[in-house]
Amino acid sequence: MAVRWWRGLLQKWFSSISSKYRVFVVVLFVASLGLSIYIHVPYPPGRPPPLDNLGLLYTDIVYGVFVPRFLDPVSTYGSLDYGKVSEYWYNMHAIENLVYGRLYSASQCPVPYRDYKFEYPPLVAATWYLSTCAAYLYTYRFIKTPSNLLEYRSVVESYVIPIHFAIQVGVLLAFSALTTVYLHKLLRLENTAMRLLLFFVLPSTVLYITYNWDVIAAALTVMSLYLFIESESSSRRALLAGVLLGLAIATKVLPMFIAVAILYNLLQKTYKAQEARGRAWLYSAGLLISSAIPYGIIVALCQKGFNDFLNHHLTWYCENCLYLPLVQDIYSHVHRILFFSLATAAILSILAIEVSSRGKLYTVAFLALSAAIIFNYVFSPQMMIMLTPIALLALPQSALMHYAIADVANALIMLMFFKDFDLRAFISKYINIRVEHSPWTLDSPVQWAAFIRNLMLLIIFLSVLHSELKSIGRGASTPVGEAEPLENAKNS
Template sequence: MGEKAVVFLIALAIGLASFIIHMPSETSAILFGRQLVQTPFYDDFYQSVYNELYVSACGGGGGWVNGDVMSLVCEGKQVFPIPYVDYKSNQPPLYLLFASLSMYVSNALGFKPGSPQASLVFYLLQSFVEIMFLIASALIYYSFTRITEAPVQKRLLSLFFPSLIAYSIYSLDTLTLFFLVSSLYYLAVNKTTYSALLLALGSSVNIFLLVPLALLVYLDARGRLQINYTPVLLGLTPYIPFLLASPGSLLDYLTYLVEDSSNNGLAIMLSSLTGRAGYGLWVGLYMAVIYTLLLLGERPGGGGLHGVLISFTLLAIVLNPSLPPQSLVLTTPLLYLPLTSLQDLTLLYATDFLNTLVIPMWFKDSTLRYYANMYLGLNLPVYDNPFSLDSPVQWVVQARNILLITLVLKAVSRLSWPRVFKVNKR
């Protein structure tokens, strides 16, 4: 069996495992006649789109701003809700276009919100798309590791992590992974315009990809590479019709991104002590670090431009005020390449395992506090607030964060200065 076939099978197995553990009880009952997983993993897309938007259309859901379209959706009519116009959500355009497509397909098949069949349609459509992009990401990343002459275990096992199982079907994060690794591949083969185009288009799924895009734009301005900006600007077109149709809604989304959204990042430790001022300080430091990294990126080391992009992206992720567990879908494959020692790889898998625990623990915070008091002799307040530093959930989160930033700094030192992998010029 060839290496590419092994990579395909590993990605498929990861996707199917994720499909099983996230499967809603209604879907499981239809497909298998019973519930396969007693407590399915939380699925952010399914919860926020199917339950909080689609099903809530029949209950006057708070996300809807066009009452007429909301009523048509509830009645099962074939209508395509327009993001930011008919409903509001703090997500980028392509993410919401897929949400609208899911609602349209469910109604077009004759299923109404809240029915078991509608649940099945939503989950199958989401799972199919995320698994296909996971497989595509694995194959493209494999091609990238071949170009950079990575060892065989790096080529085969870059996506073999618990977090990929836990979060491959979660919030369209495999789409983000696809755009990121595709950008890396094209940068490694010196097709910089394609690399920038993919990051621009990917920002419509996850706006974070504008950060590595900023690095490429800066390097172009400094003469380190060349980009044709016409296709890159076309990659940003998903934002344009919504900006024209409802500028206020899209601007509200962009404002939301820079407000207090310290989701499980290191910033929580600072903001919990100093309040909003601490969050503002962290954001200021984050922007200063990004600017410094741009300056450093002007002089790439032995790892080449793709090594600089990996380093920049890793640091931008780990220092971001918002570091939700699905972020490691992007982080662990990038970290796995430069880390070579048994100690570092052991720490990487330990970090990833802690990250996998976050969502199962998240909804059991009060229970965890109760048992921590009982068995550890603590005196924690027993209530649900997993963002609080006195929560066992945050203990796991911050342990993950400390290990993660340690590993990122090690990886960056190896990618940006000594040569780890070289571009194959043949």
């Protein structure tokens, strides 16, 4: 059934676009995603990083999450490092079964939150469990079962990691395709379909789309916006739109800001028009069910794991954040205070904008997600993957040029991260700068790139917000990125 749905979706989409444009889209999709996979693929074991830059090879999928939990607990000397085990693992029996080759069924596979710490939301945890469990079971059953701890490292590096990465990439490719299809559907409504090509050529897309799971949230958010527009003529689609945005929140928390803005607008409309109530309730129900159930399951079954998940995010340092030039201690609680204060002020301002047209919907979604990202004390570079599709829908041409500059600066963050010492050594010939590896501090070229990105995005955010609030003051109805009213969307 799933294969039939995919075939039907792609056939219908391909038949709706011109042959010349279709070639451009396919070529750029394959080139962009193919290059992303090539630079990140962790095979063969010990593969030298592309261009001798670990920032190109690095992914959270392998080096950020898998290696610390599943590889590092076994030392290169073939012994179990209980210090590293205790850093991540709750269930000693689970890790011992794994490293000693005593894994015979899916029921024995280690479970995120229950058996070990996991810092990502529930839907990411589901794909993670699938890929790690399948990789270990397939390797141990059909390729090789380690007979000792030293052999365990070799087996994991040679087989388990590549299989795990391949499964994760398959999931990310599927959601990249969904992002492409539904972003094109929305752009075509505004006669700006050529903007889709920009998504594939932006350097952050190439570098980060198979780096983390943000494209899953991006796809679910874009699909939700499309169905929200369609829900003017179908209440069932309002329910589905809410479900999809709820799933985006269960993948990455930040789309919650979009949910707040849309829900507020729907509730406002219920007071003005009786017929809007059904749509509002269905959307709200779908949103609540699909976002609350995944988190609720974790709370009910893995209380300690959920507490550590929350603690991880609430105590994280200022990662490439906007406030570093003001408060240079990256662990200062002031960063978190500034985020909650400014993000609250921003979302309250955004709520003043009425979602009366498709253009207004895109603008509100962009402003809400931008507020969640720009003002955050954690602005990981892969978050741009969530923001870019909404930016392509919402921003005027002039702002897109500034956005592209921000995207380039964002890509430079990881490109320079592991080269920080070398860059400092070169720059020290011309200016006084400490020569050390410290990409988190303000004197690092990495943070210079982050500052440029943050500044450009802040300028775009303030410009769009100012334009919208000014139009409210004038009583104007023309949004940034003009589009016709939502109620006429179906006829378009």
